[in-house]
Amino acid sequence: MDPYIFIHDSVAEISKIMPKEVTNVVIEQNIWDYFCSGANVLIAIANIGLILYIFFRERKSGNDDKEKNRKLGLLKTLIIDYNMDRFYKFYKNVIESTQPLLSEKIDNTLKTDVNEAILALSTEFRQEFVDLFLAIDHNLYNKIIDETDSLTDCITKSLFDEGINLSYKPKFHDEIEAKINETRTNTLKILFSYKGE
Amino acid sequence: MKEKTVINLEQYRAKDNKTGIISKVFTGRDRGKRVREESRIDSLAQNYKKVEIIIPKNIYSINPSFFEELFVYVVLEFGKENFLEKFEFTSEGEYDCNKPLNEAIDRILRSKTALD
Numbered sequence: 001m002d003p004y005i006f007i008h009d010s011v012a013e014i015s016k017i018m019p020k021e022v023t024n025v026v027i028e029q030n031i032w033d034y035f036c037s038g039a040n041v042l043i044a045i046a047n048i049g050l051i052l053y054i055f056f057r058e059r060k061s062g063n064d065d066k067e068k069n070r071k072l073g074l075l076k077t078l079i080i081d082y083n084m085d086r087f088y089k090f091y092k093n094v095i096e097s098t099q100p101l102l103s104e105k106i107d108n109t110l111k112t113d114v115n116e117a118i119l120a121l122s123t124e125f126r127q128e129f130v131d132l133f134l135a136i137d138h139n140l141y142n143k144i145i146d147e148t149d150s151l152t153d154c155i156t157k158s159l160f161d162e163g164i165n166l167s168y169k170p171k172f173h174d175e176i177e178a179k180i181n182e183t184r185t186n187t188l189k190i191l192f193s194y195k196g197e
Numbered sequence: 198m199k200e201k202t203v204i205n206l207e208q209y210r211a212k213d214n215k216t217g218i219i220s221k222v223f224t225g226r227d228r229g230k231r232v233r234e235e236s237r238i239d240s241l242a243q244n245y246k247k248v249e250i251i252i253p254k255n256i257y258s259i260n261p262s263f264f265e266e267l268f269v270y271v272v273l274e275f276g277k278e279n280f281l282e283k284f285e286f287t288s289e290g291e292y293d294c295n296k297p298l299n300e301a302i303d304r305i306l307r308s309k310t311a312l313d
Contacts, residue, residue, distance in 0.1 A: 108257065111257070112257060112258075115257070115258050116296075119258075119260065119261070119296070119297065119300075120296075122261075123261075123296075123300050126300075126304070131307060134307065134308070138308070141308075145304070146226075149225075149226070149260070149261070149262040152224075152260060152262075153224035153225050153260055153262055156222050156224050156258045156260055157220075157222060157224060159257075159258075160220075160221045160222050160257045160258065162218065163216070163218070
């Protein structure tokens with residue numbers, strides 16, 4: 001018998017006797033293939049999306065870091081390096097201005113003179129030091145001016161509070177000296193913690 | 198627009214609740230903001246040609262922080278010259294508020310310039 005005819009006839013016979021379930025299994029396998037293919041496409045799209053998201057986020061982050069470093073560099077070279085002596089001079093002058101309060105005779109005239117001296121020092125400090133920060137960062141300026149105002153306001157209130165005797169040295173230390181030292185430290189903290197953002 | 202209105206800072210003096218002692222100073226942004234809101238100074242400035250601020254007796258200091266917050270919007274609105282023309286300051290005692298007032302105006306306008 002011709003082998004080819006044998007194979008053809010065999011295949012024809014086999015297909016006749018193949019159960020329907022086999023045919024159904026074939027159909028189900030095709031659906032599963034479609035599902036897997038679709039899932040693969042979706043996963044690929046998601047991967048591309050994720051890669052693009054990471055790329056743009058990293059690029060933005062890099063630009064932000066550059067800007068922060070730029071601001072920090074400008075703060076140091078334009079302001080800090082040339083003006084820190086003014087910072088320390090201000091606080092030294094404020095301490096010196098308050099020393100007359102330790103005399104025994106404190107009247108309203110003396111209190112007024114001390115208060116006006118401190119406010120004048122504060123104005124000078126703002127013009128020569130604090131305003132410089134407006135060129136770098138407005139929030140930084142606000143923090144420093146708030147801290148300075150906190151000092152002057154506190155001294156003013158203590159001066160004209162009749163319940164406080166500033167000629168008594170421990171009281172003078174608590175109400176005046178401690179506040180000056182605290183403000184100086186807080187302002188340094190503000191400068192130190194500035195990160196350019 | 199009406200002619201003139203008066204804001205007397207006497208009614209906005211801080212008072213110690215325990216001792217009843219009335220403050221002899223005006224300090225702080227919080228206080229300035231409170232007086233600005235309670236007095237409705239921004240609205241009065243829009244509706245009146247002149248606003249007189251009365252500084253009471255026995256006031257020894259009005260600090261720039263207080264003035265800065267009290268007048269921040271009207272100074273920005275009108276500018277320094279028009280603000281000083283519109284607002285009159287009358288002191289019933291001996292206190293002269295010119296220096297802290299000018300310091301406050303400079304700060305307000307300086308901040309605005311930096312933001313522009």
